[in-house]
Amino acid sequence: MKVIIGVDIGGTNTAIGVVDETGTCVRKNAVPSNTQPDAEKYGQELSQAIKKLVEQQTDAELMGIGIGAPNGNFHRGTIEHAPNLKFNGIVPLVEIVKRYFDAPVFLTNDANAAALGEKIYGGARDINDFIMITLGTGVGSGIFVNGQMLYGHDGFAGELGHTIAIPGGRQCNCGRKGCLETYCSANGLKRTVFEMLASNNADSSLRDYSYHQLTSKAIAEEAMKGDKIAQKAFAYTGKILGKQLTDFVAFSSPEAIFLFGGLVNAGDILLEPVKNHFHENLMTIFKGKVRILESEIKEGDAPIIGASALVWNEI
């Protein structure tokens, strides 16, 4: 059986999966991301865990290893200045992992991996021009144009979470102000709730949460139960995202925009305002031509599956 190893490097754990040709993750494992500041040793541990997993899968023919990582650079096979990982600076992870395998090794950032997963296994199989927006702790993106992943000159194309939504707005981790991510990520939603709790007098069950306690899931649940602040926070998030997506259309004229990640689980509370403000603000020449779609990749194994798609896309 031909298999790909998909690797998803998160802030705490690194998930490793054996993915078959249909895009199903048939076997999984994990190593800690966070205990190893030494990139060489981390690469060794990761490679050993991969070897073990492949050995457990009888009759597996390893076609390649695909790695999704924050600030992953496809061109150079490096992780560069990733703020949430222990090893700092520029880590040549592809070079390190390649020492342990004969199969090809590729690396890209996690949102690009999600876009590749959608293209190879998901709703974008027949779509050549699309944008994937990942709405998680941050906002990431992966862009396909002319049927190709857009990496750009230096391999970092698709940082749409860091386009400016509100000039001079909220402070972003990237050092700038008003980035889309500060409004439309899970954290952005929390920030909106706290702003609204401060500026509004309305009663809300969200007043019982500390900032650290509050999650986007809790906000979604309260919104479903009818909490007005929670509902308004989603409406505001959707409005900002919907408007910003029109700028992305003016850039690459995609056929569809896929939304993926934790926030999308809130369903129509988020998607309705996104779609309304998107279609209302779209330039005339694009009206009626661009669909907003939910990702078809199931969330649990998505990062692993996306990372594995990177290999299918390249070999």
Next chain:
Amino acid sequence: MKVIIGVDIGGTNTAIGVVDETGTCVRKNAVPSNTQPDAEKYGQELSQAIKKLVEQQTDAELMGIGIGAPNGNFHRGTIEHAPNLKFNGIVPLVEIVKRYFDAPVFLTNDANAAALGEKIYGGARDINDFIMITLGTGVGSGIFVNGQMLYGHDGFAGELGHTIAIPGGRQCNCGRKGCLETYCSANGLKRTVFEMLASNNADSSLRDYSYHQLTSKAIAEEAMKGDKIAQKAFAYTGKILGKQLTDFVAFSSPEAIFLFGGLVNAGDILLEPVKNHFHENLMTIFKGKVRILESEIKEGDAPIIGASALVWNEI
């Protein structure tokens, strides 16, 4: 001698030029754009003028015809809902012109033509990922990624003049508010001057101009002479443009951004604030990697030369 016909359809005139392989326009002609609401008749007149021009050029071997037009659609060979042209709706100009010639005929919008000119004959010859921004009456753009012109799903990619610079800002001809074009075009500069004349008490020779009289050239001349309002208007224009360009980098991670068009003639009065605010506001991972450059295509024949480049790019 192998030649291309480059056609530039403007609001008043349609310029036609014979362009040789070095990108030199060796012979020119023009027909009115504005007297013919009938697209069939316009296409016939245009084709006759092209035939005449080619005949005048002894030993010319016609390789193709490239047409640059507002709202030109490369995929369909059409001009669609161009607000400044007499014929409305969707005009299948390539189909019409093809009836009169054996050579291939291509059409795209004017800013894409400018980008193609830069790629084939200008400063982008060795650059695969770049963005061309045209600063004229409006703001247009043409985008190259992976060495290819970016047309997008429906052929209208690269409408960066209509990304939002100031949410809820100035009314744009496209029906929306706050588009980059309302601030950073020649008209946008005028609007800024008028705002500043209203909000400021400073004396200024620009107070002698009516809105219709005032041109970006006059504002540039007054700025050079030391007029404070004119200088502030350019500084503001450059600030908005420089910041907005950082969003474009986050999309496609280009190696360079080329600036072209009337406003660029103002030189450092505009370019300095553009570059300063660009480099200051760029995300860390892109810092030091993206150059802001002036177009190397000479302005006079640029639209004709750009349109001709479309043919070299396709054949």
